[in-house]
Amino acid sequence: METSREQTIETLLVSVNRLIRTAVRATGNTTSPAVWRTLGILETEEPLRLGELAAASRVAQPTMTRLVSSMLDDGLVVREVDPDDSRGQLISLTDAGRDRLVAWRATLTRTVGPMFADLSDDEWDALHEAAAVITSRSSTTTRTEITA
Numbered sequence: 001m002e003t004s005r006e007q008t009i010e011t012l013l014v015s016v017n018r019l020i021r022t023a024v025r026a027t028g029n030t031t032s033p034a035v036w037r038t039l040g041i042l043e044t045e046e047p048l049r050l051g052e053l054a055a056a057s058r059v060a061q062p063t064m065t066r067l068v069s070s071m072l073d074d075g076l077v078v079r080e081v082d083p084d085d086s087r088g089q090l091i092s093l094t095d096a097g098r099d100r101l102v103a104w105r106a107t108l109t110r111t112v113g114p115m116f117a118d119l120s121d122d123e124w125d126a127l128h129e130a131a132a133v134i135t136s137r138s139s140t141t142t143r144t145e146i147t148a
Helices: 005-027 033-045 050-057 059-074 096-115 121-137
Strands: 077-082 087-092
Touching: 005 096, 033 050, 033 059, 033 087, 033 096, 050 059, 059 077, 087 096, 087 121
Parallel strands: none
Antiparallel strands: 077 087
């Protein structure tokens, strides 16, 4: 029986979430997932206003305010006056924040690498192709809506 497209997408989403949770647990890293998610958003969409960043990271604005404050203290982000609206502020990634995100992703990659060590060349080709398709279809852009 052929798996429906909806089932395939559901399986993909659930499997990726499990893979990430497994990798994160294995690293022992205690940094909040919201920090990594926020750094990843800023990597591609900076600068963002606090409200936009909260919406993109799926947290309440007061939560994002606390998160950004902590990330400012850690030197991961900077806050600057919005040139289009002096009442607003824009949050951007620092070089240290970018470096930390790159290091985190490398740690995750090394952590899950052994789970895939026994794949055949054909399986690697299939994963490579699937990753390319997913990358071409996915975006974290806060201003883009999913359309049917």
